[in-house]
Amino acid sequence: MNVIAEDATRLLDTAARAAREAAAIVARAPRPAKDAALRAAAAALRARQDAILAANGADVDGAPGLSVAFRDRLTLTPARIEAMAQGLEEVAELPDPVGRTLAEWTRPNGLVIRRIAQPLGVIGMIFESRPNVTADAAALCLKSGNAVILRGGSESTRSAAAIHECLAEGLRAAGLPEAAIQVAPTADRAFVGAMLRASGLIDLIVPRGGKGLVTRVLEEARVPVLAHAEGLCHTYVHAAADPAMARSIVANAKMRRTGICGATETLLIDAQIAPTLLPLLIEDLRALGCDFRADDRARAIVAGLKPATEQDFATEWLDAILSVAVVDGVADALAHIRRYGSEHTEAIITQDEAAARAFLDGLDSAVGLWNASTQFCDGFEFGFGAEIGIATGRMHARGPVGLEQLCTYRYLVLGTGQVRP
Amino acid sequence: MNVIAEDATRLLDTAARAAREAAAIVARAPRPAKDAALRAAAAALRARQDAILAANGADVDGAPGLSVAFRDRLTLTPARIEAMAQGLEEVAELPDPVGRTLAEWTRPNGLVIRRIAQPLGVIGMIFESRPNVTADAAALCLKSGNAVILRGGSESTRSAAAIHECLAEGLRAAGLPEAAIQVAPTADRAFVGAMLRASGLIDLIVPRGGKGLVTRVLEEARVPVLAHAEGLCHTYVHAAADPAMARSIVANAKMRRTGICGATETLLIDAQIAPTLLPLLIEDLRALGCDFRADDRARAIVAGLKPATEQDFATEWLDAILSVAVVDGVADALAHIRRYGSEHTEAIITQDEAAARAFLDGLDSAVGLWNASTQFCDGFEFGFGAEIGIATGRMHARGPVGLEQLCTYRYLVLGTGQVRP
Numbered sequence: 152m153n154v155i156a157e158d159a160t161r162l163l164d165t166a167a168r169a170a171r172e173a174a175a176i177v178a179r180a181p182r183p184a185k186d187a188a189l190r191a192a193a194a195a196l197r198a199r200q201d202a203i204l205a206a207n208g209a210d211v212d213g214a215p216g217l218s219v220a221f222r223d224r225l226t227l228t229p230a231r232i233e234a235m236a237q238g239l240e241e242v243a244e245l246p247d248p249v250g251r252t253l254a255e256w257t258r259p260n261g262l263v264i265r266r267i268a269q270p271l272g273v274i275g276m277i278f279e280s281r282p283n284v285t286a287d288a289a290a291l292c293l294k295s296g297n298a299v300i301l302r303g304g305s306e307s308t309r310s311a312a313a314i315h316e317c318l319a320e321g322l323r324a325a326g327l328p329e330a331a332i333q334v335a336p337t338a339d340r341a342f343v344g345a346m347l348r349a350s351g352l353i354d355l356i357v358p359r360g361g362k363g364l365v366t367r368v369l370e371e372a373r374v375p376v377l378a379h380a381e382g383l384c385h386t387y388v389h390a391a392a393d394p395a396m397a398r399s400i401v402a403n404a405k406m407r408r409t410g411i412c413g414a415t416e417t418l419l420i421d422a423q424i425a426p427t428l429l430p431l432l433i434e435d436l437r438a439l440g441c442d443f444r445a446d447d448r449a450r451a452i453v454a455g456l457k458p459a460t461e462q463d464f465a466t467e468w469l470d471a472i473l474s475v476a477v478v479d480g481v482a483d484a485l486a487h488i489r490r491y492g493s494e495h496t497e498a499i500i501t502q503d504e505a506a507a508r509a510f511l512d513g514l515d516s517a518v519g520l521w522n523a524s525t526q527f528c529d530g531f532e533f534g535f536g537a538e539i540g541i542a543t544g545r546m547h548a549r550g551p552v553g554l555e556q557l558c559t560y561r562y563l564v565l566g567t568g569q570v571r572p
Numbered sequence: 573m574n575v576i577a578e579d580a581t582r583l584l585d586t587a588a589r590a591a592r593e594a595a596a597i598v599a600r601a602p603r604p605a606k607d608a609a610l611r612a613a614a615a616a617l618r619a620r621q622d623a624i625l626a627a628n629g630a631d632v633d634g635a636p637g638l639s640v641a642f643r644d645r646l647t648l649t650p651a652r653i654e655a656m657a658q659g660l661e662e663v664a665e666l667p668d669p670v671g672r673t674l675a676e677w678t679r680p681n682g683l684v685i686r687r688i689a690q691p692l693g694v695i696g697m698i699f700e701s702r703p704n705v706t707a708d709a710a711a712l713c714l715k716s717g718n719a720v721i722l723r724g725g726s727e728s729t730r731s732a733a734a735i736h737e738c739l740a741e742g743l744r745a746a747g748l749p750e751a752a753i754q755v756a757p758t759a760d761r762a763f764v765g766a767m768l769r770a771s772g773l774i775d776l777i778v779p780r781g782g783k784g785l786v787t788r789v790l791e792e793a794r795v796p797v798l799a800h801a802e803g804l805c806h807t808y809v810h811a812a813a814d815p816a817m818a819r820s821i822v823a824n825a826k827m828r829r830t831g832i833c834g835a836t837e838t839l840l841i842d843a844q845i846a847p848t849l850l851p852l853l854i855e856d857l858r859a860l861g862c863d864f865r866a867d868d869r870a871r872a873i874v875a876g877l878k879p880a881t882e883q884d885f886a887t888e889w890l891d892a893i894l895s896v897a898v899v900d901g902v903a904d905a906l907a908h909i910r911r912y913g914s915e916h917t918e919a920i921i922t923q924d925e926a927a928a929r930a931f932l933d934g935l936d937s938a939v940g941l942w943n944a945s946t947q948f949c950d951g952f953e954f955g956f957g958a959e960i961g962i963a964t965g966r967m968h969a970r971g972p973v974g975l976e977q978l979c980t981y982r983y984l985v986l987g988t989g990q991v992r993p
Binding site for chain 2: 522544
């Protein structure tokens with residue numbers, strides 16, 4: 152290990168130990184204290200708007216040659232700061248996930264066993280240069296009783312520090328330990344490596360960002376990870392689909408926002424209905440600016456579609472491009488999804504309940520929808536009030552991750568002197 | 573990578589791909605099919621008893637110089653084979669954990685969201701040379717709709733193969749794919765390494781065995797792990813304890829079985845009650861053959877106790893040895909537990925409900941008991957019907973791991989044409 156890595160490990164160790172102590176306190180903090188901290192932090196964000204904008208301006212100036220998209224993600228505006236502040240206040244409004252009784256039963260020997268929700272402990276957030284994530288993630292971690300170490304992209308260091316100062320002010324105002332919300336004390340990339348190796352110090356790593364970041368985290372982490380890998384979502388228009396509903400849902404599922412993980416990437420349509428319906432679907436989507444990669448059967452129905460390669464069906468476009476394939480019924484649609492999908496979110500459009508049931512039963516995906524847009528795969532749309540991301544693994548949490556999913560559980564066993572035979 | 577490791581990786585890859593296909597089938601297998609497979613496997617175990625004993629004899633003869641304990645774990649008897657068969661039948665009796673509705677709610681837009689239990693997929697079990705684990709683990713994985721690859725200790729290869737043949741017979745009899753239950757095709761240790769690296773092929777690794785095995789798995793695994801690390805459990809006798817209850821529980825918690833993870837390793841007793849009660853507790857335990865490592869305050873009350881070192885309080889004895897410390901109230905007991913404990917299982921003995929509440933609220937442990945023996949930390953005692961182990965991590969499952977914990981979940985979203993605004 153070189154000197155920088157040693158330094159990073161030492162810095163992480165210090166931060167994580169302080170976070171662990173703070174976690175024991177925020178895990179037991181009453182809801183009013185947590186909510187007061189969030190509201191005070193929101194007020195601080197508004198009060199310090201000029202200082203935050205100045206810090207952000209220095210970040211943007213300090214990183215010339217950024218792409219337009221990168222620069223846009225990095226740049227804060229008064230409206231974005233207000234949105235952050237409102238986000239903190241919205242999280243304060245949400246119910247407290249900690250201490251909920253998840254299950255309770257009594258054993259024949261009289262022992263009462265109660266499973267209760269409990270914070271995970273210390274969470275490490277690793278994200279790209281989106282300063283607003285600093286506030287969003289901190290709010291969710293605090294409300295769920297966890298301590299958090301936030302490591303944003305190195306281009307956003309000054310912005311993150313300015314936002315963090317507001318969060319710290321909120322914690323102080325509520326009498327909660329400042330170490331419950333920390334930002335990485337160094338922009339060195341070695342600190343990320345130290346976080347990923349911090350087994351026993353950090354309980355969970357949540358990466359938020361592009362595929363490169365997530366892949367690195369999943370490969371290197373020694374700590375459990377809740378990550379979003381890929382969302383190659385399908386919408387399957389069944390032979391018994393209501394045509395008007397299919398048109399409305401497909402257009403929304405693909406084009407409402409093309410860059411989110413719940414956006415449909417592939418349209419599957421039954422051969423029976425394709426001759427009449429596919430031209431209409433394509434027409435709708437073309438009008439919205441969508442381009443296509445279609446199999447031979449679809450191209451025989453609609454002229455002018457680009458041919459799809461094998462690789463196209465395995466591609467998460469995150470763009471105004473739709474892969475299209477004609478299939479022969481539910482089993483064929485499921486076979487396509489099993490071959491190319493990422494077990495994220497798939498929808499069937501049909502008026503035939505038996506077909507819907509067969510399709511949903513045949514999925515392994517985190518979310519299966521019947522007669523609704525895949526873009527509903529979202530913590531807010533699920534009613535979680537907020538989300539830290541969409542988990543694509545199978546352990547602990549699948550799909551939208553909100554406050555409840557940032558908790559684990561523990562058992563209370565209430566006896567009257569029982570001993571085990 | 574050397575040739576052996578390459579071979580092992582190839583073998584694992586083939587096994588895991590077959591397991592993945594089988595998993596898709598057993599995940600959807602109706603309960604009667606799974607139960608029929610388990611019952612037929614039990615019948616096969618009984619019918620092939622002689623062949624299993626012969627294979628086991630060859631395993632025992634093939635590994636001379638084993639310790640007595642190792643040899644005992646490896647050796648099968650007619651009674652142990654019958655116990656395995658009964659174990660399979662008991663799992664068949666348990667309710668099916670797959671497809672349970674875990675939660676359901678309706679959104680303001682009319683979407684019905686349902687969270688349902690779903691098998692994890694492909695589980696890799698890594699265990700030591702205890703042939704019975706082959707049957708026990710396979711039964712739990714099959715009943716929970718998962719496929720499993722079983723890699724037992726290399727000394728038990730022939731026994732595992734003979735038991736596996738019975739399990740395969742059960743699967744065939746029920747029309748389920750044989751690849752749903754596989755044993756490692758090689759005794760090479762490189763196969764374990766290949767399992768641990770099989771991200772995307774294996775969904776969960778469950779190690780069962782001593783600290784060395786579990787530590788290796790936790791360090792090397794690229795796949796999520798549900799493991800039992802350490803059970804350094806405390807029983808705290810509060811000042812308001814009922815003396816007779818305290819004597820009964822402490823003796824049970826320490827001495828019923830000293831080798832299980834829920835056995836109490838450290839007795840904490842309040843200074844107020846220690847002068848009268850500690851001598852009785854020690855007397856009871858001495859009569860059961862227990863030895864002690866005590867702090868100075870305890871040694872000032874009871875003569876002849878060996879002094880405890882700092883390290884003793886951090887030791888999971890798994891033996892007839894008890895660490896003893898005198899403490900000053902709930903906060904002091906919690907401080908001791910936080911310093912030395914492993915967040916596994918702790919009990920308070922008291923008639924004072926406020927003290928019990930303060931103690932239980934202050935714990936981070938997977939299981940906290942009030943007026944009951946720590947030895948109740950067990951899947952059967954929790955009413956799970958069976959357990960694959962006790963999880964000491966914080967993600968996915970904590971405490972006893974039964975059929976429900978071998979499941980993940982997915983969402984069904986039932987709409988009537990909704991699109992996202």
